[in-house]
Amino acid sequence: MHALADAVVAVLLVASGVVALVAALGLWRLPDFFLRLHAPALVSTLAAWIVTFASIVHFSVREAGLALHIWLIIIVLSITAPVTTILLARAALFRRRQSGDPLPAPLQRRR
Secondary structure, eight states: OHHHHHHHHHHHHHHHHHHHHHHHHHHHHOOSHHHHTHIIIIIHHHHHHHHHHHHHHHHHHHHTSOOOTTHHHHHHHHHHHHHHHHHHHHHHHHHHHHHTOOOOOOOOOOO
């Protein structure tokens, strides 16, 4: 049973690494700061969820019971990551307004 759990944990951790690599590629390829905000904010949270599932599997098998105390980490991360992204975007908008640079175009409503 431990070998199967170890294989599941390994697959989840590799998948998390691939997702984090996608976030890094987004940072590298996207041209604007505001576009670059999306890659780490969305994808790194997904990678953290995958690591959390891997940790739950690992510690549940190791302790022979369901280990749900790990959920506290992902709950805090899921709350703080969007707030941090919003604060970074607002700070960047403030700096652009102060320096007189053109602001990004607002989103248009579909009618």
